[in-house]
Amino acid sequence: xxxxxxxxxxxxxxxxxxxxxxxxxxxxxxxxxxxxxxxxxxxxxxxxxxxxxxxxxxxxxxxxxxxxxxxxxxxxxxxxxxxxxxxxxxxxxxxxxxxxxxxxxxxxxxxxxxxxxxxxxxxxxxxxxxxxxxxxxxxxxxxxxxxxxxxxxxxxxxxxxxxxxxxxxxxxxxxxxxxxxxxxxxxxxxxxxxxxxxxxxxxxxxxxxxxxxxxxxxxxxxxxxxxxxxxxxxxxxxxxxxxxxxxxxxxxxxxxxxxxxxxxxxxxxxxxxxxxxxxxxxxxxxxxxxxxxxxxxxxxxxxxxxxxxxxxxxxxxxxxxxxxxxxxxxxxxxxxxxxxxxxxxxxxxxxxxxxxxxxxxxxxxxxxxxxxxxxxxxxxxxxxxxxxxxxxxxxxxxxxxxxxxxxxxxxxxxxxxxxxxxxxxxxxxxxxxxxxxxxxxxxxxxxxxxxxxxxxxxxxxxxxxxxxxxxxxxxxxxxxxxxxxxxxxxxxxxxxxxxxxxxxxxxxxxxxxxxxxxxxxx
Numbered sequence: 001x002x003x004x005x006x007x008x009x010x011x012x013x014x015x016x017x018x019x020x021x022x023x024x025x026x027x028x029x030x031x032x033x034x035x036x037x038x039x040x041x042x043x044x045x046x047x048x049x050x051x052x053x054x055x056x057x058x059x060x061x062x063x064x065x066x067x068x069x070x071x072x073x074x075x076x077x078x079x080x081x082x083x084x085x086x087x088x089x090x091x092x093x094x095x096x097x098x099x100x101x102x103x104x105x106x107x108x109x110x111x112x113x114x115x116x117x118x119x120x121x122x123x124x125x126x127x128x129x130x131x132x133x134x135x136x137x138x139x140x141x142x143x144x145x146x147x148x149x150x151x152x153x154x155x156x157x158x159x160x161x162x163x164x165x166x167x168x169x170x171x172x173x174x175x176x177x178x179x180x181x182x183x184x185x186x187x188x189x190x191x192x193x194x195x196x197x198x199x200x201x202x203x204x205x206x207x208x209x210x211x212x213x214x215x216x217x218x219x220x221x222x223x224x225x226x227x228x229x230x231x232x233x234x235x236x237x238x239x240x241x242x243x244x245x246x247x248x249x250x251x252x253x254x255x256x257x258x259x260x261x262x263x264x265x266x267x268x269x270x271x272x273x274x275x276x277x278x279x280x281x282x283x284x285x286x287x288x289x290x291x292x293x294x295x296x297x298x299x300x301x302x303x304x305x306x307x308x309x310x311x312x313x314x315x316x317x318x319x320x321x322x323x324x325x326x327x328x329x330x331x332x333x334x335x336x337x338x339x340x341x342x343x344x345x346x347x348x349x350x351x352x353x354x355x356x357x358x359x360x361x362x363x364x365x366x367x368x369x370x371x372x373x374x375x376x377x378x379x380x381x382x383x384x385x386x387x388x389x390x391x392x393x394x395x396x397x398x399x400x401x402x403x404x405x406x407x408x409x410x411x412x413x414x415x416x417x418x419x420x421x422x423x424x425x426x427x428x429x430x431x432x433x434x435x436x437x438x439x440x441x442x443x444x445x446x447x448x449x450x451x452x453x454x455x456x457x458x459x460x461x462x463x464x465x466x467x468x469x470x471x472x473x474x475x476x477x478x479x480x481x482x483x484x485x486x487x488x489x490x491x492x493x494x495x496x497x498x499x500x501x502x503x504x505x506x507x508x509x510x511x512x513x514x515x516x517x518x519x520x521x522x
Contacts, residue, residue: 023217024148025161026210027093027141030100032166032374033173033207034134035412039272040306041177042107043416044280049189049196050110050119054428058420060120064127065413069406071132073241075139076402087220088398089147092140093211099133100211101204106130108200109193135405137211142401146382147220152475153325159379160321165210166374167314171307173203178303184285244399251391252506253470254384258407260333260464261377265408267340267457268373269415271366274449275309276302281442282352283359301356305363312367320371328471329379332372337458337465340369344451344458351443369458383475390478391505393513422448469504485514 046057075092082088106126113122149155180195180202182188249255279285279302288304290297320332343365350359381404385397426441478501481491491514493501498509509515 019217021158021161022165023213024144024158025165026217027137027144027214028162028166029169029210030134030137030207031141032163033169033203034104036170036272037173037177037203039269039412040174040276041181043273043419044277045108045189045196046123048186048280049192050123051116052119052123053116054423055420056116056120058417058423060123060127062413062417062420063124064131065409065416067128068131068135069409069413071135072139072402072405072409073238073245074402075135075405076143076398076400077238077241079140079143079398079401080396081398086215087147089140089144089220090215090218092136093215096133096136097208097211100130100137101208103130103133104204104207105197105200108196131409135409139398139401139405141211141214142381142405143397144214144218144220146385146397148218149382150221150479152383152472152479155382156321156324156329156379159375159382160317162378163317163375167310167317169206169210171310173206174303174306174310176202176206178300179298182287182298182300183280184287184300186280241399241402244396245403247392248384248388248396248400248403250507251387253387253468253504256464256468257377257380257384258404260330260461260468261381261404262407262411263457263461263464264373264377265411266415267454267461268370269412270419270449270453271370273415273419274446275305275363278446278450279305281446282350283356305360308360309363309367309370312364313371316368316371317375320375324379328468329383330376330465330468330470332376333461333465336369336372337462338369339365340454340458343367343369344454348447348451366454369454383470386475386478386482387470387505389482390501390514391507391512419445419449474500474504481514 042061043057046052046060047054050057052060079088079092082091084091103126107123107130110119110122113119145155145158149158177199180199181192182195183192249258283301285301287298287300290299316332316336320336323331323335343362346358346362346365350362381400385395385400388400389395422445426445428442428445477497481493485491493509493514498515501512501514502509505512
């Protein structure tokens with residue numbers, strides 16, 4: 001009887017933990033799903049569906065994303081200064097859900113505006129509104145995990161589940177797009193306004209509702225009294241926020257992580273933006289069908305290519321988790337990036353005359369190579385809050401999330417702008433995009449995004465990763481010493497351990513909060 005009771009208790013405990021992890025992870029449907037659909041299809045929608053020139057289309061997205069980046073510091077400030085019975089992060093999920101739904105719909109529907117200039121200003125306005133709503137959801141979400149979980153390995157579990165939900169949202173959003181937008185060539189974009197309206201309504205709901213699940217199923221831990229007292233010293237305006245950003249970036253390990261995160265984002269966005277357009281221009285995106293009895297499932301080549309990339313990206317997911325647990329969280333960079341180099345090198349030689357299977361092989365290598373680009377930075381970020389606390393004595397999850405999100409949004413905007421400039425330089429127009437064969441200029445422009453940027457950026461990431469020196473052992477030590485300092489006013493740390501902390505942060509031990517006497521720290 002006792003054994004049955006224990007089994008029942010364990011099962012209940014398991015499902016309670018699964019619900020907690022699942023509730024947290026579901027919120028990243030917004031981050032993963034929106035980014036996937038947006039980067040794969042939005043540039044093509046503006047150029048071929050709405051008739052905006054490439055440079056104008058790139059500028060719309062770039063300005064919106066850069067606006068998003070500069071809204072993020074304000075959101076980080078708001079999160080750090082929010083105090084409710086629900087916590088600091090969770091209330092924002094309720095506040096942002098409805099605005100995200102409506103503004104996402106606006107991204108895909110222009111209410112009959114006919115002129116090119118009119119569409120430019122309308123979509124720019126829609127971008128700014130959506131970016132503001134998006135920041136209201138994503139910055140608090142990025143700040144949530146370190147306020148829920150302290151343990152290094154357990155945070156990896158949550159980050160891993162988060163990426164699974166991101167993958168589900170990405171594949172689901174991609175297939176919904178393919179079902180509603182039956183485009184096999186550039187000319188097919190004409191007359192799809194009603195379908196794009198449906199797309200905005202459906203995906204707006206798909207990306208907004210999971211935030212409500214995250215609100216319901218998560219709980220922030222109560223802050224220690226000495227940390228809660230720091231609210232009086234927390235930033236009161238954006239000038240203070242940017243001053244705090246400067247403090248964060250003084251840490252060597254923080255700066256390395258930040259550079260890795262920004263390079264990873266730029267590579268991922270550059271490749272995603274150009275992946276579907278490459279299929280449209282080079283292989284003309286033929287349509288295929290799978291017949292399962294009386295069920296016919298249509299799909300296009302672009303859908304196959306995107307999901308082939310995602311299949312290999314997710315295929316390395318579990319190996320990457322195991323590598324993280326055995327070695328450290330940044331080790332997958334050193335294993336996955338060489339695969340990215342191989343895939344980009346294959347695509348460098350692809351043309352309309354090259355058999356399709358060669359292109360698909362290259363896409364498979366790229367999928368395996370990009371597996372680390374989202375997962376690893378998302379796993380590293382929560383630990384930066386602890387490094388900052390060791391250095392400054394402050395818990396600034398919202399400020400940390402705001403800085404990371406600012407960089408990502410600016411990088412995403414710049415990647416669209418760079419693509420628009422590149423397409424402009426190589427004279428892409430609707431006429432040559434719809435021609436029977438891709439021009440040399442079109443191919444060159446696409447290969448800069450698909451091949452050159454990933455190879456150069458990935459090489460820099462590889463070099464930085466080899467010098468990244470935070471692992472589970474050093475993180476556990478740092479957490480223990482922070483707790484000791486909060487409890488007794490000082491932490492007992494040997495000379496060798498002091499040197500290790502200085503090597504990690506690049507800041508002399510005596511200048512860190514952890515190394516100062518309590519009366520000096522105050």
